[in-house]
Amino acid sequence: xxxxxxxxxxxxxxLDAAHEAQEFYHSRGWSDxxxxxxxxxxxxxxxxxxxxxxxxxxxxxEPVRQRAITAEKVAINAxxxxxxxxxxxxxxxxxxxxxxxxxxxxxxxxxxGGSAILLVVNGPIRAEVGMTSTFNAAGPSDRATTVIGxxxxxxxxxxxxxxxGGIDRSTFGHPGKIxxxxxxxxxxxxxxxxxxxxxxxxxxxxxxxxxxxTSAVTAMAAMAPRQIMNxxxxxxxxxxxxxxxxxxxNMRHYSIWPGHYAIVIPxxxxxxxxxxxxxxxxxxxxxxxxxxxxxxxxxxxxxxAVVGDKGDREYQALPDEDHLLVVAxxxxxxxxxxxxxxxxxxxxxxxTVPVGACVDC
Amino acid sequence: xxxxxxxxxxxxxxxxLQPVDRLTSLDGLTVGIVSNGKQGTRPFFxxxxxxxxxxxxxxxxxxxxxxxxSAPADPEIMDEATEWSALVSGIGx
Numbered sequence: 145x146x147x148x149x150x151x152x153x154x155x156x157x158x159l160d161a162a163h164e165a166q167e168f169y170h171s172r173g174w175s176d177x178x179x180x181x182x183x184x185x186x187x188x189x190x191x192x193x194x195x196x197x198x199x200x201x202x203x204x205x206e207p208v209r210q211r212a213i214t215a216e217k218v219a220i221n222a223x224x225x226x227x228x229x230x231x232x233x234x235x236x237x238x239x240x241x242x243x244x245x246x247x248x249x250x251x252x253x254x255x256x257g258g259s260a261i262l263l264v265v266n267g268p269i270r271a272e273v274g275m276t277s278t279f280n281a282a283g284p285s286d287r288a289t290t291v292i293g294x295x296x297x298x299x300x301x302x303x304x305x306x307x308x309g310g311i312d313r314s315t316f317g318h319p320g321k322i323x324x325x326x327x328x329x330x331x332x333x334x335x336x337x338x339x340x341x342x343x344x345x346x347x348x349x350x351x352x353x354x355x356x357x358t359s360a361v362t363a364m365a366a367m368a369p370r371q372i373m374n375x376x377x378x379x380x381x382x383x384x385x386x387x388x389x390x391x392x393x394n395m396r397h398y399s400i401w402p403g404h405y406a407i408v409i410p411x412x413x414x415x416x417x418x419x420x421x422x423x424x425x426x427x428x429x430x431x432x433x434x435x436x437x438x439x440x441x442x443x444x445x446x447x448x449a450v451v452g453d454k455g456d457r458e459y460q461a462l463p464d465e466d467h468l469l470v471v472a473x474x475x476x477x478x479x480x481x482x483x484x485x486x487x488x489x490x491x492x493x494x495x496t497v498p499v500g501a502c503v504d505c
Numbered sequence: 506x507x508x509x510x511x512x513x514x515x516x517x518x519x520x521x522l523q524p525v526d527r528l529t530s531l532d533g534l535t536v537g538i539v540s541n542g543k544q545g546t547r548p549f550f551x552x553x554x555x556x557x558x559x560x561x562x563x564x565x566x567x568x569x570x571x572x573x574x575s576a577p578a579d580p581e582i583m584d585e586a587t588e589w590s591a592l593v594s595g596i597g598x
Contacts, residue, residue, distance in 0.1 A: 217515070220512070251576060
């Protein structure tokens with residue numbers, strides 16, 4: 145069989161010098177505005193070699209516009225984003241999750257609401273590729289999370305044609321649209337990893353059934369993170385009341401519709417939950433029961449015009465307890481927390497895919 | 506020294522869709538209107554329907570609403586659309 149570099153099917157361009165690559169890609173609308181690494185055939189082939197996929201391997205098909213995305217095209221965008229070959233397994237998994245029908249990538253990336261694709265990474269692959277889960281966990285904490293999150297955005301732009309003013313109709317968007325990838329801090333957490341909970345069938349104890357050697361990526365259509373703070377209690381209920389207040393604020397100020405919310409809990413607050421013996425399931429149950437508003441509350445925030453005769457109707461943030469994604473991450477000091485609201489309630493579902501899974505094999 | 510780089514897009518693999526032949530008249534025809542379901546579509550399509558009937562002589566206007574405004578039209582709507590002479594789809598916020 146021919147070397148991978150000779151199997152590549154994408155158009156090749158010969159530039160007079162390496163430094164011309166920046167303007168070549170920017171001028172064609174093929175970048176997010178940041179510099180790109182020139183995707184040479186050799187660099188792209190190295191990515192495909194690492195992940196063990198032939199160039200024409202079908203990673204997935206976007207369900208609405210039927211755009212097929214091959215491993216070769218993912219690898220090209222990965223190189224441009226700054227990915228190393230070892231980042232490819234996480235990226236391919238993220239793209240697989242994003243393209244699954246429940247995720248609804250077309251609406252989530254085209255909407256005026258302007259969501260980003262949040263990735264939460266679990267399992268041993270985090271350490272293997274150099275992800276960190278502590279300082280600056282939701283921002284540019286390390287090379288791997290930054291470039292993988294960016295590669296997802298470049299794939300959306302270049303392979304789904306989702307560009308600002310084109311299919312991307314975001315009124316504002318948010319900085320997470322550049323890159324939004326968090327590695328869960330499993331090593332310093334008393335809890336099951338997010339993926340363990342989400343990949344374990346209902347009725348089965350994830351603590352018994354989940355293989356800790358599993359790595360996985362969860363994708364969620366996410367609005368900008370909102371930071372909360374409560375350093376003045378050790379009671380789990382009071383800590384969660386602060387998270388719930390932010391969720392309720394989102395329901396009042398942004399969208400009342402139920403969907404996936406993610407909350408990120410740092411070590412300083414996790415210690416209080418651990419001391420009290422609270423599991424992630426306990427947290428989900430508490431938040432589910434309290435993250436609710438009545439429609440009449442909209443009249444307090446300028447939206448009285450649409451309260452109508454439904455003022456007494458109660459709306460819950462979460463359709464059920466499992467719609468809350470509880471993630472352990474963050475630097476060692478600070479009683480902060482993050483609430484990451486959904487793009488738009490039930491229009492997109494969070495999807496978790498194990499690394500190495502083949503959805504159509 | 507020259508450098509070879511690759512196209513990160515689908516390039517010319519997906520040629521643009523071609524529009525179907527235009528109708529020369531709407532007189533006596535059936536026209537479907539598919540709304541994305543948002544509130545803003547209602548008054549707009551109400552007025553649009555009147556315009557179709559009063560100005561262009563459309564015989565029947567069929568109004569349908571998608572169940573998910575962020576997804577393609579429901580299969581039942583697309584099946585029904587094969588019976589229409591024209592379809593107008595629009596979004597409203």
